[in-house]
Amino acid sequence: MRIAIASGKGGTGKTTVAVNLALMRGNVQLLDCDVEDPDAALFLHPQISTISSVYVTVPRVLLHRCIFCAECAHFCAYNALVVLPDQWLVTPELCKDCGGCYLVCPEDALTTERRKIGLIQFGVSGSVNVVTGDLQAGEAMPSPLIRRVKQEANKEGWVIVDAPPGTSCAMITAIEGCDACVLVTEPTPFGLHDLQLASEVVKILGLPCGVVINRSDLGDSGVREFCRDKGLPVLLEIPFDRGLAVAYSRGVPVTYVSEHWRSVFQELLDAIESRFGDKKR
Amino acid sequence: MKIAVSASDNNLDTMVDPRFGRCAYLLIVDSQTGEIVSGGRNEFAAAGGGAGTQTAQWAIREGAEVVLTGNVGPNAYNVLRAGKVKVYAGVSGSVRDAIARLNKGELSEISNSTVPPHSGMR
Numbered sequence A: 001m002r003i004a005i006a007s008g009k010g011g012t013g014k015t016t017v018a019v020n021l022a023l024m025r026g027n028v029q030l031l032d033c034d035v036e037d038p039d040a041a042l043f044l045h046p047q048i049s050t051i052s053s054v055y056v057t058v059p060r061v062l063l064h065r066c067i068f069c070a071e072c073a074h075f076c077a078y079n080a081l082v083v084l085p086d087q088w089l090v091t092p093e094l095c096k097d098c099g100g101c102y103l104v105c106p107e108d109a110l111t112t113e114r115r116k117i118g119l120i121q122f123g124v125s126g127s128v129n130v131v132t133g134d135l136q137a138g139e140a141m142p143s144p145l146i147r148r149v150k151q152e153a154n155k156e157g158w159v160i161v162d163a164p165p166g167t168s169c170a171m172i173t174a175i176e177g178c179d180a181c182v183l184v185t186e187p188t189p190f191g192l193h194d195l196q197l198a199s200e201v202v203k204i205l206g207l208p209c210g211v212v213i214n215r216s217d218l219g220d221s222g223v224r225e226f227c228r229d230k231g232l233p234v235l236l237e238i239p240f241d242r243g244l245a246v247a248y249s250r251g252v253p254v255t256y257v258s259e260h261w262r263s264v265f266q267e268l269l270d271a272i273e274s275r276f277g278d279k280k281r
Numbered sequence B: 001m002k003i004a005v006s007a008s009d010n011n012l013d014t015m016v017d018p019r020f021g022r023c024a025y026l027l028i029v030d031s032q033t034g035e036i037v038s039g040g041r042n043e044f045a046a047a048g049g050g051a052g053t054q055t056a057q058w059a060i061r062e063g064a065e066v067v068l069t070g071n072v073g074p075n076a077y078n079v080l081r082a083g084k085v086k087v088y089a090g091v092s093g094s095v096r097d098a099i100a101r102l103n104k105g106e107l108s109e110i111s112n113s114t115v116p117p118h119s120g121m122r
């Protein structure tokens, strides 16, 4: 079972859901694909066993060979290359590493350069295996790193993917290939708007989808009506709770705090198992 | 001197397009005569990504030494800087007006991009 936890916007409690679900389930791998702000480890405090760097390859010019013919720039469908009368420029964030420019260059003037985009950390917290993608500050393209993190996914058993918020390319990269997606939202007009966008993306990707409504007693009925109209199951409603907020601010998973919260997340686990369990690998 | 202006249409009385990379038209104007000498519809306006780098390359290849626009992202700005093009951003109003203001020295050159990458796509 590979389940993505996503949300249309940040700050809805997505990480809280991912972390506590992982702890309740146990024997699970958590892939933190929210690589621009990977905070699952702040709650799980995993023992880190390995840290490895992740690189992408970008072209580099050998100036003594280049004749500035611009063949490479014309070829590049991603507009990563610019050739001026006496300069060759690459915008590394735009390069998709298709390899084409090296082939079309008539002077064999292009070689490769490795560019570090971030780190992957492997750690263990109890029976939760935590794999964290950590994008380098200032790096504009999270998707290659997310793909790398997802390569680490176990082929069997439970895998929880903490996806980046929003409906970006990065979010799609994270949830693609999962068996089901849980969207965490709030019952406010903003929450509804972002849920509409996110559920549309999940639908296009063909994943079954359920909703967790956080701070469910604050706000209006828009989100519930939307879920009913679209046939999206509401898997769990979490009313606002001071204890939850305090635990969060201290970096303590709330399932550690009380039996009450263990039963809440057990309920979510059961709802996921019964809704999507037949998708089990 | 040639001036590249991001514009909403193919004439001097149209508005300056606030986006550089994804401007509808890029007009190359001769600063002496005030006439449009080249440029036209921006075929990179609908590019998936990297519109800015390609629009910047186009401006440089047309011989522009100055760019007038609303906002410019970092990728485009890097290319323009490499091409030693002076960039005046935050420009609005008609193209004709913008050029007049440049000639009177009323516009200020920028030394950095004005918006994050991919802003023109929103």
Ligand code: SF4
Pocket (backbone or CB within 6 Å): A059, A075, A076, A077, A078, A079, A080, A081, A094, A095, A096, A097, A098, A099, A100, A101, A102
């Ligand atoms: S490898 Fe492909 S995407 Fe990257 S610069 Fe070369 S042609 Fe463009």
Ligand code: SF4
Pocket (backbone or CB within 6 Å): A061, A065, A066, A067, A068, A069, A070, A071, A072, A073, A083, A088, A104, A105, A106, A107, A108, A109, A110
């Ligand atoms: S195709 Fe090769 S020779 Fe031509 S501009 Fe590109 S790198 Fe230089």
